Amino acid sequence: MDFERLLAPIKIGNLELRNRIVFPPIDVQIHSDDRRVQQRYIDFLTSLVQKNGVGLVISEFTSVANDRFWMPASRIDSDKFIPGFEKLVEEVKRHGARIFMQLAMLGGRAPKGKRIAPSAIQSPLYPGVPEEISRDEIQWLIGKWLDAAQRAKRIGFDGVEVHGGHSYLIGEFMSPHSNLREDEYGGDFEGRMRFPTEIIRGIKASCGSDYPVGIKFSAFEALNDGIRGAMAVDIAQWFEKAGVDYLHVSSSTYMLGGTPYPDVPPLFVPEGPLVEFAARIKKRVSVPVITVAGIVTPDFAHTVIAENKADLVALGRAMFADPEWASKIASGREKEIRPCIRCNMCHKKMIIDRAGEVECTVNPGLLKPPLKPSHRRKRVIVVGAGPGGLEAALMASERGHDVVLFEREDEIGGNVRLGCIPPFKSDLKRLLDHYAWRLEKSAVKFIPSQEAHAPEILSKAPDAVVVAAGARELIPSIPGIGDKRVMYAREFYRSQKLHKKGEGRVAVIGAGTVGCELGWYLSILGRKVFLIDILSFDHWLEEEHPTNRLTLLEKLEEWGVNVLDNATDLSLEQGGELVRLRRDGIEYGISTDIVILSAGYTPSESLFNELRARAEGEDSPAIYQVGDCVSVRDIHWAVLEGYEAGIAI
Ligand SMILES: Cc1cc2nc3c(=O)[nH]c(=O)nc-3n(C[C@H](O)[C@H](O)[C@H](O)COP(=O)(O)OP(=O)(O)OC[C@H]3O[C@@H](n4cnc5c(N)ncnc54)[C@H](O)[C@@H]3O)c2cc1C
Ligand SMILES: Cc1cc2nc3c(=O)[nH]c(=O)nc-3n(C[C@H](O)[C@H](O)[C@H](O)COP(=O)(O)O)c2cc1C
Numbered sequence: 033m034d035f036e037r038l039l040a041p042i043k044i045g046n047l048e049l050r051n052r053i054v055f056p057p058i059d060v061q062i063h064s065d066d067r068r069v070q071q072r073y074i075d076f077l078t079s080l081v082q083k084n085g086v087g088l089v090i091s092e093f094t095s096v097a098n099d100r101f102w103m104p105a106s107r108i109d110s111d112k113f114i115p116g117f118e119k120l121v122e123e124v125k126r127h128g129a130r131i132f133m134q135l136a137m138l139g140g141r142a143p144k145g146k147r148i149a150p151s152a153i154q155s156p157l158y159p160g161v162p163e164e165i166s167r168d169e170i171q172w173l174i175g176k177w178l179d180a181a182q183r184a185k186r187i188g189f190d191g192v193e194v195h196g197g198h199s200y201l202i203g204e205f206m207s208p209h210s211n212l213r214e215d216e217y218g219g220d221f222e223g224r225m226r227f228p229t230e231i232i233r234g235i236k237a238s239c240g241s242d243y244p245v246g247i248k249f250s251a252f253e254a255l256n257d258g259i260r261g262a263m264a265v266d267i268a269q270w271f272e273k274a275g276v277d278y279l280h281v282s283s284s285t286y287m288l289g290g291t292p293y294p295d296v297p298p299l300f301v302p303e304g305p306l307v308e309f310a311a312r313i314k315k316r317v318s319v320p321v322i323t324v325a326g327i328v329t330p331d332f333a334h335t336v337i338a339e340n341k342a343d344l345v346a347l348g349r350a351m352f353a354d355p356e357w358a359s360k361i362a363s364g365r366e367k368e369i370r371p372c373i374r375c376n377m378c379h380k381k382m383i384i385d386r387a388g389e390v391e392c393t394v395n396p397g398l399l400k401p402p403l404k405p406s407h408r409r410k411r412v413i414v415v416g417a418g419p420g421g422l423e424a425a426l427m428a429s430e431r432g433h434d435v436v437l438f439e440r441e442d443e444i445g446g447n448v449r450l451g452c453i454p455p456f457k458s459d460l461k462r463l464l465d466h467y468a469w470r471l472e473k474s475a476v477k478f479i480p481s482q483e484a485h486a487p488e489i490l491s492k493a494p495d496a497v498v499v500a501a502g503a504r505e506l507i508p509s510i511p512g513i514g515d516k517r518v519m520y521a522r523e524f525y526r527s528q529k530l531h532k533k534g535e536g537r538v539a540v541i542g543a544g545t546v547g548c549e550l551g552w553y554l555s556i557l558g559r560k561v562f563l564i565d566i567l568s569f570d571h572w573l574e575e576e577h578p579t580n581r582l583t584l585l586e587k588l589e590e591w592g593v594n595v596l597d598n599a600t601d602l603s604l605e606q607g608g609e610l611v612r613l614r615r616d617g618i619e620y621g622i623s624t625d626i627v628i629l630s631a632g633y634t635p636s637e638s639l640f641n642e643l644r645a646r647a648e649g650e651d652s653p654a655i656y657q658v659g660d661c662v663s664v665r666d667i668h669w670a671v672l673e674g675y676e677a678g679i680a681i
């Protein structure tokens with residue numbers, strides 16, 4: 033495919049962008065403790081622009097009023113915060129991209145500090161009832177937005193984006209759900225739009241009418257009386273009249289999850305779920321429209337532009353996963369793109385855990401210094417071609433070592449090969465294809481269909497061994513578990529003949545992520561599914577990102593999976609044909625054709641332990657253990673530990 037339309041220049045106001053690819057605002061959590069922009073953020077955006085060739089970068093949300101309202105972001109509410117930004121702007125522009133600053137405030141969603149909102153109401157948006165913002169405070173805040181925009185202009189930003197999306201303060205004013213005011217800043221559509229309109233008009237008046245101003249806003253809110261449908265178009269047209277130079281069409285917030293239109297969409301929803309909103313808006317306005325959210329593949333991005341559904345496409349996570357996304361398509365190397373799997377680990381780390389810098393599952397080198405080649409070429413053996421072993425082998429090879437990779441199956445992928453079978457997990461399949469491509473072009477010697485054992489490994493006198501042997505099934509103590517109709521989740525996935533569409537009754541025991549996905553998949557295949565777990569439904573998938581969690585749980589309901597939570601006294605009878613259990617004191621007997629166990633996994637540690645026991649003395653190799661064989665987790669940890677082992681050797 034040629035990507036001519038995607039790569040064609042476009043104007044925002046009078047400002048020309050070299051193409052239609054945007055890196056949207058992404059808070060990567062590397063500002064300093066006193067909320068100044070850091071050199072590492074400058075380096076991150078600079079290298080992204082340098083390698084990538086995007087047209088426009090919108091910098092991460094930046095606080096306009098941190099002096100009064102807490103926000104975990106860099107600040108632009110005083111001149112003293114200007115210096116780092118000057119460097120950022122200079123570097124980004126030097127590499128041919130344009131850069132806008134996103135100006136923001138949290139409002140009622142603030143997890144700490146003074147929490148203000150248009151109305152003091154309870155809402156699923158808010159951690160507690162916020163204070164109703166006074167009219168004086170509104171005026172003061174409008175002033176803060178204007179001051180911030182003027183600073184951005186003085187610094188040299190090509191424009192500013194007002195953050196009215198994701199149900200932060202401005203979005204709260206715009207939404208009939210959260211704005212119940214009766215003064216001129218609420219009451220009706222015009223009243224609800226007054227606060228952002230005064231900000232936009234004020235910026236235009238103070239920075240000059242030709243200074244580009246855009247707005248990011250939610251075209252859909254999964255809330256009672258939330259923004260949807262025609263109202264989103266009315267908002268867009270209103271902003272156009274108010275003078276914005278572009279519209280950045282997003283949706284509400286990850287906290288609401290489980291909607292078909294999440295702001296940070298997980299792999300369970302189709303690519304680009306918000307494009308339909310942008311397309312509807314684009315038909316009714318003449319300023320450029322940016323579409324964002326869950327767009328990862330070049331073909332999809334190009335089709336959006338080619339079919340006139342939007343004027344620009346923003347790709348955030350896709351460019352975390354591959355910071356060369358745009359330059360690869362520009363140079364005909366789109367097949368080389370490392371795909372984002374929309375696992376939302378990056379977002380979870382930033383928003384939920386607040387556990388330091390953002391990381392990417394498939395790109396463990398994100399925000400890290402470039403790799404250095406090794407001083408000495410070493411002989412490396414890697415055992416297991418799941419994500420952990422693949423990443424370790426490829427990294428070690430890239431650094432110049434001689435690498436042999438053993439895999440007992442005839443294909444690469446480990447659990448990922450099974451995990452990508454359901455149709456709603458095609459993002460994972462792309463990752464697998466990417467690893468296959470990297471492996472093929474690498475110097476790694478891949479030996480499939482061969483189980484590696486400690487004596488043979490050591491007999492080859494390697495300098496280093498990486499064990500990435502994965503995990504074994506946990507066997508729950510359930511009477512009757514050995515029956516012939518009982519199988520493990522991985523066995524089911526391996527057994528092609530069971531994947532045909534057809535009727536039948538299946539009990540899935542264990543409602544972790546694997547069990548829930550399996551329940552959904554089996555329903556798609558036409559089976560009547562009983563998903564059984566000892567935990568109460570409210571606690572299912574608690575470790576997952578909220579949007580991933582709620583989407584998956586809602587799919588169970590949508591597809592009619594029978595949820596049997598709080599299940600105790602489980603036993604299997606009549607060769608697995610009857611599953612007995614007790615819930616709230618009531619006994620149940622469920623007749624089934626097949627029982628699938630998904631009760632978790634335990635690390636396969638034996639190879640590592642044997643290698644350690646046998647390899648003693650000065651000549652013994654360095655032995656590393658990565659991924660699920662250390663502790664059973666997910667792709668993120670397997671890849672990260674594989675990467676770290678690969679660069680430690
Ligand atoms: C059905 C399913 C779906 C999943 N979906 C997701 C998901 O959507 N997102 C996510 O993050 N995680 C998911 N996971 C978990 C994720 O796949 C694992 O955490 C991850 O694959 C662990 O990687 P690994 O390399 O440590 O081990 P594995 O992927 O298990 O790979 C280990 C490999 O080592 C090989 N091996 C073992 N011993 C030897 C030996 N002695 N010689 C040669 N080869 C050997 C095995 O054959 C296997 O290929 C899923 C897991 C399952 C079971
Ligand atoms: C780690 C992370 C941080 C984000 N920070 C911001 C932000 O500061 N401002 C903003 O408007 N959106 C933010 N977003 C949302 C993105 O701009 C974008 O709307 C969303 O990620 C969907 O696009 P994508 O699928 O291309 O990543 C963030 C998203 C992620 C994953």
Ligand code: SF4
Pocket residue numbers: 349350352353371372373374375376377378379391392393394395
């Ligand atoms: S962490 Fe997951 S969702 Fe985030 S960019 Fe990486 S692959 Fe995509």
